[in-house]
Amino acid sequence: xxxxxxxxxxxxxxxxxxxxxxxxxxxxxxxxxxxxxxxxxxxxxxxxxxxxxxxxxxxxxxxxxxxxxxxxxxxxxxxxxxxxxxxxxxxxxxxxxxxxxxxxxxxxxxxxxxxxxxxxxxxxxxxxxxxxxxxxxxxxxxxxxxxxxxxxxxxxxxxxxxxxxxxxxxxxxxxxxxxxxxxxxxxxxxxxxxxxxxxxxxxxxxxxxxxxxxxxxxxxxxxxxxxxxxxxxxxxxxxxxxxxxxxxxxxxxxxx
Amino acid sequence: xxxxxxxxxxxxxxxxxxxxxxxxxxxxxxxxxxxxxxxxxxxxxxxxxxxxxxxxxxxxxxxxxxxxxxxxxxxxxxxxxxxxxxxxxxxxxxxxxxxxxxxxxxxxxxxxxxxxxxxxxxxxxxxxxxxxxxxxxxxxxxxxxxxxxxxxxxxxxxxxxxxxxxxxxxxxxxxxxxxxxxxxxxxxxxxxxxxxxxxxxxxxxxxxxxxxxxxxxxxxxxxxxxxxxxxxxxxxxxxxxxxxxxxxxxxxxxxxxxxxxxxxxxxxxxxxxxxxxxxxxxxxxxxxxxxxxxxxxxxxxxxxxxxxxxxxxxxxxx
Numbered sequence: 001x002x003x004x005x006x007x008x009x010x011x012x013x014x015x016x017x018x019x020x021x022x023x024x025x026x027x028x029x030x031x032x033x034x035x036x037x038x039x040x041x042x043x044x045x046x047x048x049x050x051x052x053x054x055x056x057x058x059x060x061x062x063x064x065x066x067x068x069x070x071x072x073x074x075x076x077x078x079x080x081x082x083x084x085x086x087x088x089x090x091x092x093x094x095x096x097x098x099x100x101x102x103x104x105x106x107x108x109x110x111x112x113x114x115x116x117x118x119x120x121x122x123x124x125x126x127x128x129x130x131x132x133x134x135x136x137x138x139x140x141x142x143x144x145x146x147x148x149x150x151x152x153x154x155x156x157x158x159x160x161x162x163x164x165x166x167x168x169x170x171x172x173x174x175x176x177x178x179x180x181x182x183x184x185x186x187x188x189x190x191x192x193x194x195x196x197x198x199x200x201x202x203x204x205x206x207x208x209x210x211x212x213x214x215x216x217x218x219x220x221x222x223x224x225x226x227x228x229x230x231x232x233x234x235x236x237x238x239x240x241x242x243x244x245x246x247x248x249x250x251x252x253x254x255x256x
Numbered sequence: 257x258x259x260x261x262x263x264x265x266x267x268x269x270x271x272x273x274x275x276x277x278x279x280x281x282x283x284x285x286x287x288x289x290x291x292x293x294x295x296x297x298x299x300x301x302x303x304x305x306x307x308x309x310x311x312x313x314x315x316x317x318x319x320x321x322x323x324x325x326x327x328x329x330x331x332x333x334x335x336x337x338x339x340x341x342x343x344x345x346x347x348x349x350x351x352x353x354x355x356x357x358x359x360x361x362x363x364x365x366x367x368x369x370x371x372x373x374x375x376x377x378x379x380x381x382x383x384x385x386x387x388x389x390x391x392x393x394x395x396x397x398x399x400x401x402x403x404x405x406x407x408x409x410x411x412x413x414x415x416x417x418x419x420x421x422x423x424x425x426x427x428x429x430x431x432x433x434x435x436x437x438x439x440x441x442x443x444x445x446x447x448x449x450x451x452x453x454x455x456x457x458x459x460x461x462x463x464x465x466x467x468x469x470x471x472x473x474x475x476x477x478x479x480x481x482x483x484x485x486x487x488x489x490x491x492x493x494x495x496x497x498x499x500x501x502x503x504x505x506x507x508x509x510x511x512x513x514x515x516x517x518x519x520x521x522x523x524x525x526x527x528x529x530x531x532x533x534x535x536x537x538x539x540x541x542x543x544x545x546x547x548x549x550x551x552x553x554x555x556x557x558x559x560x561x562x563x564x565x566x567x568x569x570x571x572x573x574x
Contacts, residue, residue, distance in 0.1 A: 112467075
């Protein structure tokens with residue numbers, strides 16, 4: 001399998017805090033790669049650097065052979081790197097369908113079209129509807145995004161990522177704040193997406209991670225302490241000490 | 257979007273028809289001051305509609321929009337002063353000068369957000385105000401009298417008050433239609449998305465800066481047109497039209513009328529200027545009455561007059 005995402009010696013500090021400390025890993029095409037670690041391990045900072053929201057101090061990021069280290073967010077997105085947000089980040093005052101249609105529009109060339117009604121263009125609306133169907137939100141299309149439940153917001157996040165026809169999904173805690181039933185639904189959805197996309201998954205929900213991941217990278221204080229398949233990680237002494245021992249507390253914090 | 261028959265659309269339509277028939281009423285009732293008042297209202301409504309494009313739809317809180325009123329007005333005034341009377345020169349220059357000013361201000365201020373954006377747009381407009389105040393050749397503080405309105409080919413004659421009224425009204429309708437097309441186009445979706453959540457827009461692949469800048473320039477240009485009309489209406493232009501309180505008036509019109517509704521600012525302009533006219537007839541301290549009314553709108557009628565009409569209409573249907 002060819003390598004799709006290549007991260008080399010990535011480093012980022014905020015003042016005295018080292019958020020990312022010499023992180024190196026590769027994700028081959030088609031893999032679901034999970035990144036786990038205790039609170040404050042630098043998972044979200046890592047995703048922010050991969051998506052281009054934050055620029056690393058040093059190191060290199062390659063995507064599909066292209067060096068994207070210095071590229072702004074919108075260029076990375078155009079190359080096929082789609083990010084979903086941990087804290088739901090939607091267009092709350094627009095309709096659900098508008099939200100997804102914007103994600104489609106972002107990849108339909110420039111938007112300096114001033115005259116035709118964008119809400120009547122099938123080349124935007126049809127793929128958007130299709131993405132809503134895949135994310136299980138087809139019946140919510142015309143409601144304002146603000147009117148959806150938290151779980152539905154996560155689904156909408158996913159629909160938007162899908163609608164951008166990505167080569168790779170960066171999913172930042174898609175299960176955050178979901179109830180057990182919603183979580184189970186999300187796991188099923190991710191299992192299906194995994195067939196089609198390369199995915200980097202940052203997630204607190206250990207059950208979900210071990211059920212879905214092909215490989216797992218463990219971050220502690222910005223450093224990679226282990227990387228390998230789920231069984232290897234489960235039995236890694238260093239990981240158990242640094243992380244899994246706290247798993248109960250973590251779960252409590254997430255669902256509490 | 258097909259227009260539905262709601263209370264709000266009914267009132268909007270009635271209002272547009274009333275505006276179109278106003279000169280007839282003025283003739284019959286011999287009330288020429290009404291024509292003058294409403295010409296002014298229509299011109300400022302055009303400015304408010306242009307401000308709403310960036311403020312209501314784009315979420316760009318510009319506090320310097322009156323600068324374009326001055327730039328458009330001074331383009332007409334200065335050219336007339338120098339002997340260039342043709343509207344075919346004056347008006348394009350007014351629009352181009354406004355567009356250029358908007359491009360420069362926008363390019364700098366759109367790199368900032370929130371309060372900084374407000375302050376920078378305010379600062380630029382005040383700068384323009386003081387620059388114009390200092391040019392003695394064109395009247396400085398005292399302003400510049402325009403002895404002859406912009407000349408177009410016959411039968412267009414801006415000195416004919418009724419004709420001028422209709423020209424302003426047509427330009428207002430044209431602007432409303434243009435803004436309506438704009439905000440519903442792909443470009444408009446980007447602008448609205450960026451108002452709603454700019455970070456997310458960039459994350460899904462939009463370079464929002466260039467879209468917002470384009471929008472900012474379009475709004476400035478349209479307001480420059482309003483300035484050219486205003487100068488012709490008053491036969492006079494002075495720095496005071498670009499003073500910051502005038503920018504505040506435009507914001508009030510937009511908020512009062514309804515942000516993010518295409519016709520809202522027209523409601524707002526009519527409401528504010530008619531209130532001003534009526535209240536200032538009652539007392540010199542009319543702002544004391546206007547202030548609390550504005551507060552009530554902001555507190556209890558979010559979405560302004562337009563939002564209020566939509567809600568009342570919605571309840572009646574339910």
